[in-house]
Amino acid sequence: MYDFGIRQAHTGYRIAYRPQETNHCPGCGRSHWMIGRLTAECAFCGTALPLIAGGLSGNGVARTHTAPAHSPLAA
Template sequence: MYDFGVRQALSGHRGAYHPQQANQCPGCGKSHWMIGRVTAECAFCGTALPLMGGFSSGNGMMRPRTIPALAPLAA
């Protein structure tokens, strides 16, 4: 059994961007962000933080498990 809580507690502080909260950059202390699908990047110093709760949204994030049948090529 793997305990994620203990592992994170022993590895130190890990910053993350939390939507709908005031987020200050750990690098420069400012609060202007460029938000992507997986990370948020500080507009001033470029520090990137992972998004909390935003990993399964956006175009191209969900892919089908089956491979569609390919049409025969016209030669």
């Protein structure tokens, strides 16, 4: 998992869609977005940006294994 908070100090500011902010498209300057799971796409020019929190929430993100790796099959 990539921690944007820690790495940002070393890598600088990266263009990304930030959900709690007003995001202007770097291509056309407008601010209407179609939001997906990992990217946001500008509705006017189609420029795609990664989500700053993409893939870190939702159903099935954290999976735990409760059964042993070689459990017998029930017949």
